Amino acid sequence: MRICIVGCGAVGSLFAANLAQLDDVEVWAFDTSQPHVDAINGHGLRLSGAGDVVGDVQATTDASSLPGCDFGIVATKAMHTRSAIAATAHAFKAGSVATVQNGLGNEEALAEYVGNVIRGTTFPAGRIVEPGHVQWDVRGDTTLGPFEPRPAAMADIERLADACTRGGMPTKAVADARGPQWRKVIFNASTNPIGALTGLTHGRVVERPDLRMLVSGLVDEGKAVAGAQGIVLDADPEELIDHAAKPEVAYDHKASMLQDVEARRSTEVDYLNGGIVRFGREHGVPTPLNQAIWALVKGVEDSWTI
Amino acid sequence: MRICIVGCGAVGSLFAANLAQLDDVEVWAFDTSQPHVDAINGHGLRLSGAGDVVGDVQATTDASSLPGCDFGIVATKAMHTRSAIAATAHAFKAGSVATVQNGLGNEEALAEYVGNVIRGTTFPAGRIVEPGHVQWDVRGDTTLGPFEPRPAAMADIERLADACTRGGMPTKAVADARGPQWRKVIFNASTNPIGALTGLTHGRVVERPDLRMLVSGLVDEGKAVAGAQGIVLDADPEELIDHAAKPEVAYDHKASMLQDVEARRSTEVDYLNGGIVRFGREHGVPTPLNQAIWALVKGVEDSWTI
Numbered sequence: 038m039r040i041c042i043v044g045c046g047a048v049g050s051l052f053a054a055n056l057a058q059l060d061d062v063e064v065w066a067f068d069t070s071q072p073h074v075d076a077i078n079g080h081g082l083r084l085s086g087a088g089d090v091v092g093d094v095q096a097t098t099d100a101s102s103l104p105g106c107d108f109g110i111v112a113t114k115a116m117h118t119r120s121a122i123a124a125t126a127h128a129f130k131a132g133s134v135a136t137v138q139n140g141l142g143n144e145e146a147l148a149e150y151v152g153n154v155i156r157g158t159t160f161p162a163g164r165i166v167e168p169g170h171v172q173w174d175v176r177g178d179t180t181l182g183p184f185e186p187r188p189a190a191m192a193d194i195e196r197l198a199d200a201c202t203r204g205g206m207p208t209k210a211v212a213d214a215r216g217p218q219w220r221k222v223i224f225n226a227s228t229n230p231i232g233a234l235t236g237l238t239h240g241r242v243v244e245r246p247d248l249r250m251l252v253s254g255l256v257d258e259g260k261a262v263a264g265a266q267g268i269v270l271d272a273d274p275e276e277l278i279d280h281a282a283k284p285e286v287a288y289d290h291k292a293s294m295l296q297d298v299e300a301r302r303s304t305e306v307d308y309l310n311g312g313i314v315r316f317g318r319e320h321g322v323p324t325p326l327n328q329a330i331w332a333l334v335k336g337v338e339d340s341w342t343i
Numbered sequence: 344m345r346i347c348i349v350g351c352g353a354v355g356s357l358f359a360a361n362l363a364q365l366d367d368v369e370v371w372a373f374d375t376s377q378p379h380v381d382a383i384n385g386h387g388l389r390l391s392g393a394g395d396v397v398g399d400v401q402a403t404t405d406a407s408s409l410p411g412c413d414f415g416i417v418a419t420k421a422m423h424t425r426s427a428i429a430a431t432a433h434a435f436k437a438g439s440v441a442t443v444q445n446g447l448g449n450e451e452a453l454a455e456y457v458g459n460v461i462r463g464t465t466f467p468a469g470r471i472v473e474p475g476h477v478q479w480d481v482r483g484d485t486t487l488g489p490f491e492p493r494p495a496a497m498a499d500i501e502r503l504a505d506a507c508t509r510g511g512m513p514t515k516a517v518a519d520a521r522g523p524q525w526r527k528v529i530f531n532a533s534t535n536p537i538g539a540l541t542g543l544t545h546g547r548v549v550e551r552p553d554l555r556m557l558v559s560g561l562v563d564e565g566k567a568v569a570g571a572q573g574i575v576l577d578a579d580p581e582e583l584i585d586h587a588a589k590p591e592v593a594y595d596h597k598a599s600m601l602q603d604v605e606a607r608r609s610t611e612v613d614y615l616n617g618g619i620v621r622f623g624r625e626h627g628v629p630t631p632l633n634q635a636i637w638a639l640v641k642g643v644e645d646s647w648t649i
Contacts, residue, residue: 234540235642245645247638254631325560326635332553333639336541339551 038200041065041106041128043121044113045073045082045096047163048137050171052110054082055204057092062200065103066096067125074098076169086163086173088205100124108197109134110157111147115308118146126150133189135181135197140308141222141316144184154184155194158218161206178207182214215263216271223259223274226309227252228281230330232292233304234337239281240288251326252278258324259313265320294334301341306334344506347371347412347434349427350419351379351388351402353469354443356477358416360388361510363398368506371409372402373431380404382475392469392479394511406430414503415440416463417453421614424452432456439495441487441503446614447528447622450490459495461503463487464524467512481593484513486577488520521569522577529565529580532615533558534587536636538598539610540643545587546594557632558584564630565619571626600640607647612640 038061042053045066057064066082068074077096084090097103106128113121115138122134135155136143147154160177179201181194194210201208231242231252242248256274263270281287297304310331317324344367348359351372363370372388374380383402390396403409412434419427421444428440441461442449453460466483487504489495500516507514537548537558548554562580569576587593603610616637623630 231639231642234639236646237642241645242642245638245642247634248642251635251638254635325632328553329557329560329632329635332551332557333537333540336537336543336548336551336554339547340542 038108038196039063039065039104039106040108040110040197040200041067041103041125042094043067043109043111043125043134044117045077045094046112046114047165047171048159048161049110049112050082050165051084051161051163051173052112052137052201052206053094054084054090054092054171055088055206056200057082057094057204058090059200059204062204064092064094065106066094067098067100067103067121068096069098070168071098072168073165076167080169083170084163084173085166085170087161087176088173090205100128103128105131107132108193109151111136111138111143113138115140115143115305116303118143119149122147122150133193133197135189137179139221139225140305141312142308148184148187152187153189153193154187155181155189155197156184156214156218157181158214158221159206160221178209180209180211180214180217182211215266215268219259219263219268220270220272220274220277222309222312223256223263223270224277226259226313226327226330227255227274228278229292229294230304230306230310230334233294233298234330234333236295238288239290239292240284243278243282254326255310255330258317258322258327262313262317262320262322262324265322266316298337303338304334306331310334344414344502345369345371345410345412346414346416346503346506347373347409347431348400349373349415349417349431349440350423351383351400352418352420353471353477354465354467355416355418356388356471357390357467357469357479358418358443358507358512359400360390360396360398360477361394361512362506363388363400363510364396365506365510368510370398370400371412372400373404373406373409373427374402375404376474377404378474379471382473386475389476390469390479391472391476393467393482394479396511406434409434411437413438414499415457417442417444417449419444421446421449421611422609424449425455428453428456439499439503441495443485445527445531446611447618448614454490454493458493459499460490460493461487461495461500462490462520462524464520464527465512466527484515486515486517486520486523488517521572521574525565525569525574526576526578526580526583528615528618529562529569529576530583532565532619532633532636533561533580534584535598535600536610536612536616536640539600539604540636540639542601544594545596545598546590549584549588560632561616561636564623564628564633568619568623568626568628568630571628572622604643609644610640612637616640
């Protein structure tokens with residue numbers, strides 16, 4: 038089976054290197070970073086931290102050189118989904134494409150270019166240390182399921198989940214993956230921008246009663262929007278928020294959006310709070326706090342231009 | 344008549360220097376900055392910009408040296424009201440004390456220490472250029488009225504307003520000064536923290552539809568809290584917001600709270616959004632957006648400590 042990772046950053050690399058451990062899987066990676074691609078092709082793709090792995094991955098910055106694949110796993114930042122799938126769609130004419138990205142709207146973007154789409158959510162995390170080398174910070178589960186309007190076949194979703202699990206990335210195939218997806222979106226949308234706007238780590242946000250209350254206000258809106266769509270969350274995002282605030286988990290973690298703001302990179306807020314606001318509008322659920330937070334982060338991004 | 348300015352920063356200096364132009368007024372100033380006090384005593388208090396004035400003011404950092412005064416005009420930042428009036432109250436045993444400060448709750452703090460309190464709001468603005476010298480950026484009106492629970496006599500309020508007006512600071516004495524006060528509080532609470540959280544100037548906040556909508560959301564909550572108290576705003580804060588965004592007015596103005604955040608100084612958010620939230624609670628009016636903004640700015644202040 039041939040699998041192409043589209044966007045081989047931190048999360049994409051976790052899938053690529055682990056899947057490359059399997060004899061029956063050939064792993065390709067499409068990424069726009071030439072140094073990263075060169076390092077992978079030269080010495081393999083290396084993970085360290087929560088697991089030490091080196092994977093034999095064929096990497097390229099040239100999408101036209103990709104062979105036909107059975108599966109794609111898209112792992113770009115949400116704002117790059119469209120350009121990444123537009124460039125690589127030809128490789129998935131006979132295949133199925135999964136997203137393991139953050140935020141809402143990625144499946145919809147994939148479905149504009151490919152026929153068989155897999156909704157996905159993943160909790161493992163890492164960061165690129167240097168080209169070809171990714172620090173694996175956190176292990177975690179992945180959930181895959183059909184994207185309802187243009188679904189991949191359930192048997193294919195199960196095949197991909199089985200490969201990921203055998204490779205070392207525990208993955209479940211389910212009929213409705215929206216529960217874990219919305220739980221993660223609500224978690225991210227309710228905590229990431231608060232860190233980004235205040236400069237506080239996750240633990241320090243959670244221990245301030247005024248900010249913790251704001252976080253819960255954002256969570257409540259997200260739950261209402263999920264509920265209006267008939268989505269049953271697989272667990273309460275509040276539990277994850279308090280769990281992550283523990284010193285031994287992620288008290289000192291700077292949210293990825295805070296890291297983006299500090300580096301003056303565009304954030305994923307359009308796909309987190311912006312996504313909740315859009316789905317809220319469609320289903321008649323008011324989301325004033327998510328709207329406020331969305332506007333503030335966009336304002337911060339705007340302040341970097343003259 | 345003897346008037347003491349308590350807190351002779353930018354706004355206090357506008358009152359001090361202008362009142363000192365009058366033959367029938369002796370002006371004192373209490374301030375904690377020794378260089379500023381020394382410069383005022385050495386060369387007079389100088390204003391330039393919207394008016395060029397030098398005032399003969401007797402300044403001191405030693406509150407115990409203040410003589411008995413007919414009037415006090417408190418112009419400290421809101422978080423310093425209590426300490427400033429605690430130190431100077433002895434000078435106002437037979438006098439009346441007005442606040443021309445930003446925010447809500449200053450009158451209440453004054454009333455803990457002095458008997459005759461004047462509610463006030465002022466629109467002129469400036470900034471300290473160097474000790475003894477204040478740039479007068481914007482002219483504007485002042486409104487004074489009795490603080491209902493411990494009111495100064497209306498005749499005294501009229502005397503102080505008349506002196507200010509004759510000195511060059513147009514001031515009205517009214518029976519109910521809450522309208523202009525709440526208009527200014529709502530204006531400040533709805534725009535200042537948005538600048539502080541995003542880094543954008545007033546004009547750039549207003550021209551972004553998403554942030555302009557957030558500003559209106561904050562204004563609407565403030566209006567509801569004012570309305571629940573029977574306060575009739577003297578004009579719509581929305582007009583002031585759009586007026587100030589004009590290039591020839593204050594498009595490029597960085598809100599004072601943004602200046603505070605950039606300098607890592609405590610902000611007045613507790614007395615702006617925090618004040619609206621507190622009065623909202625007392626009168627059963629929900630203020631979720633002001634609460635969110637209040638929490639975010641407090642989080643920013645918290646991020647400066649380790």
